Amino acid sequence: MTALPAPSVALDDQLCFALYAASRAVTARYRPMLEAIGLTYPQYLVMMLLWEEDHQTVGQLGSRLALDSGTLSPLLKRLTAAGLVTRHRRVEDERSVAIALTDAGRALQDKAVAISEEMIGAIGFDSGEFAELKGRLQVLIERVNGGEAVC
Numbered sequence: 001m002t003a004l005p006a007p008s009v010a011l012d013d014q015l016c017f018a019l020y021a022a023s024r025a026v027t028a029r030y031r032p033m034l035e036a037i038g039l040t041y042p043q044y045l046v047m048m049l050l051w052e053e054d055h056q057t058v059g060q061l062g063s064r065l066a067l068d069s070g071t072l073s074p075l076l077k078r079l080t081a082a083g084l085v086t087r088h089r090r091v092e093d094e095r096s097v098a099i100a101l102t103d104a105g106r107a108l109q110d111k112a113v114a115i116s117e118e119m120i121g122a123i124g125f126d127s128g129e130f131a132e133l134k135g136r137l138q139v140l141i142e143r144v145n146g147g148e149a150v151c
Contacts, residue, residue: 029122033115037108038082042067042075044112050085050101051109057090058097084108 011017027041034044042065049056049064062072076099079085084105090096125133 026119026123029119030115033118037111037115039108040075043079044115046072046075046079046099047084047101047105047108047112050099050105051112055098055100058087058099061099079105 005013008014030041030044034041039047045065046061049061058069058072058076061067061076062069065072067075076085076087080087082104083102086100086102087097088100090098120130123130
C-alpha cells in the first residue's frame, strides 16, 4: 500500500480542489452543447433520470441526484414551462408529485446521446480508464457519505 501524502495547506495538494476544478471544467464543456438544446446541466441530469425511467416522483429524483425539494422544485417548474415534463399528484398518494416526460422531452433523448458521445470523445479516456475513474469516484462518494451511495 502506498503511503498517504503528507498533510499540506497548498491548494494544488488538495483532492477537494482537484475534484472541484474537474467538475467545473466538465460542466463548462457541457454548457454550450446543452444550451443548444435548451437545458442547463442540472436539468440535463433530471432528464437523464427520466430517460432511464419515466414517471418518477420528485422524491425519487431528489434522492438519485442528492438534491432537496427546495432545489429540485424550481428546476422541475422550468422543465414543465419548457414543455419537456409534466407534474401531477399521484392518485395512490396525493402528497407525492410524479414527473413524466412529454413527447418533446422524449425527443431530446437522441440529442443527449450525441452530447454524451461528444463528451466521451473530448475526455479521451479509453473504456478501461473511464470505468476505473468512475469506479474510484463512486468509492470516494460512498466513503465520504459514510458508506451510503448517492449515484
